[in-house]
Amino acid sequence: MEQSGAQISLKPKDYKSALKPVWCPGCGDFAVLNAITKALAFMELPREEVALITGIGCSSRIAAYTSLYGFHGLHGRALALASGLKAARPELTVLVAGGDGDGLSIGGNHFIHACRRNQDMTYIIMDNEVYGMTKGQASPTTAPDWADSKLTPQGTGIRPFQPAGLALTAGASFIARGFTGDPNGLAKILVSAIQHKGFSFVQALSPCPTFRPEQMQWKHHVRALEAETTSNPIEAAQRIQADGGMSTGIIFQNDYPVFRPGSAIDSGMGSIEREFEI
Amino acid sequence: MSLAKKMHGLDTFLAYSVALEEEAAERHDELADMMDVHNNPEVAETFRKLAHYSRLHAVEIRDHSEGYSLPRIAPWDFGWENMEGPETADIGEMNYLMTTYQALKIAMGNEQRAHDFYFDISRNSPNEAVRALAGEFADEEKEHLELLEKWLENCPDPEGETAFDPDPPHMPE
Numbered sequence: 001m002e003q004s005g006a007q008i009s010l011k012p013k014d015y016k017s018a019l020k021p022v023w024c025p026g027c028g029d030f031a032v033l034n035a036i037t038k039a040l041a042f043m044e045l046p047r048e049e050v051a052l053i054t055g056i057g058c059s060s061r062i063a064a065y066t067s068l069y070g071f072h073g074l075h076g077r078a079l080a081l082a083s084g085l086k087a088a089r090p091e092l093t094v095l096v097a098g099g100d101g102d103g104l105s106i107g108g109n110h111f112i113h114a115c116r117r118n119q120d121m122t123y124i125i126m127d128n129e130v131y132g133m134t135k136g137q138a139s140p141t142t143a144p145d146w147a148d149s150k151l152t153p154q155g156t157g158i159r160p161f162q163p164a165g166l167a168l169t170a171g172a173s174f175i176a177r178g179f180t181g182d183p184n185g186l187a188k189i190l191v192s193a194i195q196h197k198g199f200s201f202v203q204a205l206s207p208c209p210t211f212r213p214e215q216m217q218w219k220h221h222v223r224a225l226e227a228e229t230t231s232n233p234i235e236a237a238q239r240i241q242a243d244g245g246m247s248t249g250i251i252f253q254n255d256y257p258v259f260r261p262g263s264a265i266d267s268g269m270g271s272i273e274r275e276f277e278i
Numbered sequence: 279m280s281l282a283k284k285m286h287g288l289d290t291f292l293a294y295s296v297a298l299e300e301e302a303a304e305r306h307d308e309l310a311d312m313m314d315v316h317n318n319p320e321v322a323e324t325f326r327k328l329a330h331y332s333r334l335h336a337v338e339i340r341d342h343s344e345g346y347s348l349p350r351i352a353p354w355d356f357g358w359e360n361m362e363g364p365e366t367a368d369i370g371e372m373n374y375l376m377t378t379y380q381a382l383k384i385a386m387g388n389e390q391r392a393h394d395f396y397f398d399i400s401r402n403s404p405n406e407a408v409r410a411l412a413g414e415f416a417d418e419e420k421e422h423l424e425l426l427e428k429w430l431e432n433c434p435d436p437e438g439e440t441a442f443d444p445d446p447p448h449m450p451e
Contacts, residue, residue: 013304020311025372030308038353181370182361188354207370216370 012037015047017067026216028180028206029059032126035178035186035204036095037066042191050093053082055102058133059126059206062097076107079114079123086119087261093194094121101131101139104161108140115170115199117259122193122200125163128208128215136211148211164251165240167201168233173256174200175236177248180207181219185248192250198258205246218246225249281357281395282402291399291408293348295339295415297356298392302365303332309367309381316374324381331422332365342411364391375443379433386426393419
């Protein structure tokens with residue numbers, strides 16, 4: 001990787017790798033990639049000072065499509081990896097990305113604890129309300145009456161998670177929702193999320209043209225949040241419950257204490273060795 | 279407020295124009311990559327050609343910009359009428375089974391929007407030099423449209439011949 005000396009004017013495409021994404025044509029995840037690269041170019045962040053950690057799933061492939069340091073980790077464990085990285089390398093800008101299945105099902109426990117721990121990192125859930133890589137099964141954000149999967153021919157009958165509501169309850173200090181049909185708007189949200197001190201959560205509504213083609217109509221339903229960002233969790237909870245999950249913008253932002261674990265490395269090798277003494 | 283009314287000087291207009299053309303070129307490349315990956319080489323080639331022409335236009339506008347200090351505008355501050363630049367194709371319109379005819383129809387829509395953008399500025403900018411240059415760019419976009427129309431004449435209209443894939447896509451691991 002080139003060093004930062006000559007990187008003052010990086011363009012969004014400079015944050016992309018040479019790999020061609022294998023996402024289906026029409027997938028919203030392309031726009032998330034574009035939004036991330038636009039945000040990083042706007043912030044003029046050197047590539048070697050940013051890490052993108054992902055889990056497993058269609059959307060989690062995104063790390064490979066960037067020229068950032070990346071780790072395509074275990075299913076649902078992206079936040080665990082990212083938490084460790086941020087603890088060890090607090091100077092890095094740490095981004096985490098994955099899908100609704102990865103982050104809210106197998107990774108659900110990591111999600112709620114990452115919210116309450118409030119380490120300084122940004123987590124993007126690319127929410128298409130379906131497991132796409134495994135050919136279209138209901139995820140934790142799928143509506144209960146979605147009956148297009150062979151596994152759930154009558155729908156799941158289970159109420160979906162509200163990712164923003166879950167994040168708020170778990171203690172996230174920054175909660176936003178963007179839409180891939182508006183990559184520039186999503187990029188603006190990502191800049192605010194990255195600049196926020198603490199755990200910032202961004203739900204990116206990202207249509208799946210293959211298994212949820214009806215989501216291509218989301219562009220007619222998505223609208224901007226009517227209210228200003230609030231720092232009041234009660235107000236935020238009311239808005240999240242009332243907005244139907246289709247309004248975009250920064251819903252909630254507060255300056256909760258940021259968790260910065262002390263680094264044993266700072267105390268020298270002796271202290272590390274003592275921790276391993278039997 | 280119409281974007282044309284904001285074009286008070288050539289520097290702002292050129293900044294918008296460069297962004298419009300460079301984004302269009304990058305999007306066409308992105309679409310070509312999508313089609314390459316999904317084994318649709320004919321449409322990939324079409325998008326690759328379109329990317330080439332957008333890039334040529336971007337270089338031409340960069341040349342016009344020599345001697346100007348273009349303002350740095352955040353992507354979300356352009357205030358495009360749609361969510362992205364007028365000549366940027368909507369990723370949501372893509373389908374791996376699309377034909378060259380459909381790709382060209384999308385490209386014509388992009389060129390038409392770009393023409394309308396420049397044409398509006400050529401009529402409504404408060405700056406005379408901006409109006410003149412925007413008029414030139416609008417004419418060029420019109421030429422592109424005419425070129426695409428010629429390409430389209432050589433493409434069969436796939437109406438009624440929707441491609442069928444007995445094994446529809448998932449992630450090709």
